[in-house]
Structure formats: structure tokens, C-alpha cells
Amino acid sequence: MFFSCLLSQCVAQSTEGTLPNELRDFPVSIVKPNVRNDGRWRAQFVATGYTAMGVTLKQIIQDAYFVYDESRLEGLPKWASTEKLDLDARVDTEQLATFEKLSTEQKQLLLQRLLHQRFGLQAGFEKKAGRQYVLTIAKGGAKLKRSAQAVNESNEKGLWPSLRPGKMVASHVPMGEFARSLGLVLGRPTIDRTGLNDHFDIALEWQPDLDSAGETSGPSVFSALKDQLGLELRLDKAATDVLVVTAVEHPQSN
Incomplete structure (x- = not known):
């Protein structure tokens, strides 16, 4: 897990309506297999968006939905927990001020939407x-x-x-x-x-x-x-x- 965005995290179950009109998605997202295989990793929200290196898709999903307890995440295929990747998601320069003002939950929602767009993720919470x-x-x-x-x-x-x-x-x-x-x-x-x-x-x-x-x-x-x-x-x-x-x-x- 990562601890870089622990300002006010909670389970992100927001709706699209909580995002400002000028920033509904990450306009730039680069996904590549991690080829270094040196054990180093990071995953965090930064001033320009979200960056991850040497992590699994499972870890990114955990960040996006704040579900670090293993018993609260079900249905992932094995590769999502083993294959390492790099992800760089960025906002445009004119969106930086808007992104800075977003709450942690709103940033998580942006990441959830990216997971749907780039990985076809379909997921929902059940009691x-x-x-x-x-x-x-x-x-x-x-x-x-x-x-x-x-x-x-x-x-x-x-x-x-x-x-x-x-x-x-x-x-x-x-x-x-x-x-x-x-x-x-x-x-x-x-x-x-x-x-x-x-x-x-x-x-x-x-x-x-x-x-x-x-x-x-x-x-x-x-x-x-x-x-x-x-x-x-x-x-x-x-x-x-x-x-x-x-x-x-x-x-x-x-």
C-alpha cells in the first residue's frame, strides 16, 4: 500500500457529479509494462496527477477505491496481482489549479474513471x-x-x-x-x-x-x-x- 495520500481518504463511492466540468478525466495516461524488475515501486497522487512504478493493477485499484483490506476486494484475475506495470496519468497545464483543489475522494474518482477507460474495469461495492x-x-x-x-x-x-x-x-x-x-x-x-x-x-x-x-x-x-x-x-x-x-x-x- 502507499501512504502518500492519507490526508482524508475514505472509500470512494462518489458519482460523476462530484467532479468539476473542466476536469472529468485525466487527459493524458501512459501505461507500460514494468521492465526494470528491481523491486523498486511507488504509487501516489502528485501535483500533476497520479504516478505509479513497478506496481500491480491490484495496487492501483486499492488506491482508487481505498480497499487495502484483502477481504474487501474480490473478483480480480491472477495477473492483476502479479504483473507489474508503470502508469503516468497527468492533467493539462491549464487544469493544474483545478486539480490542486480537488479532495482526495475526487482524485480517487478520477483514477477510478481511468481504470474503467484503460483497463475496462467494472466494479461495485456490495455489503x-x-x-x-x-x-x-x-x-x-x-x-x-x-x-x-x-x-x-x-x-x-x-x-x-x-x-x-x-x-x-x-x-x-x-x-x-x-x-x-x-x-x-x-x-x-x-x-x-x-x-x-x-x-x-x-x-x-x-x-x-x-x-x-x-x-x-x-x-x-x-x-x-x-x-x-x-x-x-x-x-x-x-x-x-x-x-x-x-x-x-x-x-x-x-
Whole structure:
């Protein structure tokens, strides 16, 4: 998975009407097989569009629909999870200002439309029985620092300046976004039920090998949440949104 667009991601189930008329699609998209085969990869939204190198189609679909939990993606052929490709999707120069103002969900929608156009992707969400984590306040109360930033258009949904294995550092982030980003670490949908409505500055460190129960010298993410932030997770049964792929094909390289 990639962590470069974790400003406010959520499952992108938007409609075409959420995109501005002047930017309905990526006007330029270049898809090629990855021939380097050196293990290097990247996938992220950038100032000019979306770029990916050395990744599978599955990874791009996960970025477009925010479905990093393996149990929430069904129907892909084997090649979509094994064959590596490079993708460069760009907006025109006169569209740069418009693209910069798009929300993460709108950028994901552009990527979804590109997947339909270039890969013939047909997919939709279905409710299926599953499990999710619920984020709550631990006994003893929360240990959170309220953000001193004023809410404005640029920081309304928070910022993740650092998110890497074993560490999260966030500024001015609401609990809902923090819970969703925890879901990336845990590989399972995570929802907020703390009842906290403010924005917070958060720093969390744990032993990355203990993203599930285990023993090591450092704390698990579960222990770190409780000890450092006064929060805890519980596992609940829930109907979850599963992305079901019904059609996809190899693209023509260009």
C-alpha cells in the first residue's frame, strides 16, 4: 500500500457529479509494462496527477477505491496481482489549479474513471458480512492533545507528515480520519466511536511486527494506543463494503 495520500481518504463511492466540468478525466495516461524488475515501486497522487512504478493493477485499484483490506476486494484475475506495470496519468497545464483543489475522494474518482477507460474495469461495492475494529476511549480517559490550529480550507481534514512502519505523526486530524488510517495499519476497516469531535495532534509509536497480537520488546499497536493515547480497539462483527470486480482486461500499452 502507499501512504502518500492519507490526508482524508475514505472509500470512494462518489458519482460523476462530484467532479468539476473542466476536469472529468485525466487527459493524458501512459501505461507500460514494468521492465526494470528491481523491486523498486511507488504509487501516489502528485501535483500533476497520479504516478505509479513497478506496481500491480491490484495496487492501483486499492488506491482508487481505498480497499487495502484483502477481504474487501474480490473478483480480480491472477495477473492483476502479479504483473507489474508503470502508469503516468497527468492533467493539462491549464487544469493544474483545478486539480490542486480537488479532495482526495475526487482524485480517487478520477483514477477510478481511468481504470474503467484503460483497463475496462467494472466494479461495485456490495455489503457482506465481515469484521471491523471500533476505536473507543480506554478506561482512565483519553490522552490526546487538541490541535491549536484554526480550521480552514487547507487543513480542515488534517495532515499526515509522517506515516511509516511503527510510527504515526498527525497534526490537526479528526478522530474519524485517524481511525480510518489505523485501518491501513491493521488491514481491517476501523471506525471511530470515541465521541470526540475536536481535531488533534497525534504521535503514536509501536513495534511494527506486532500489528496483531504477539510478543516482542516493543509495544503492539493495541498497547501503544492505550498507553500513549488513552484509546483502545475492539473487534466487532459488521456488514462491510466489499469491492467486487466483474470485468477487467489488460490495457494496450502506449
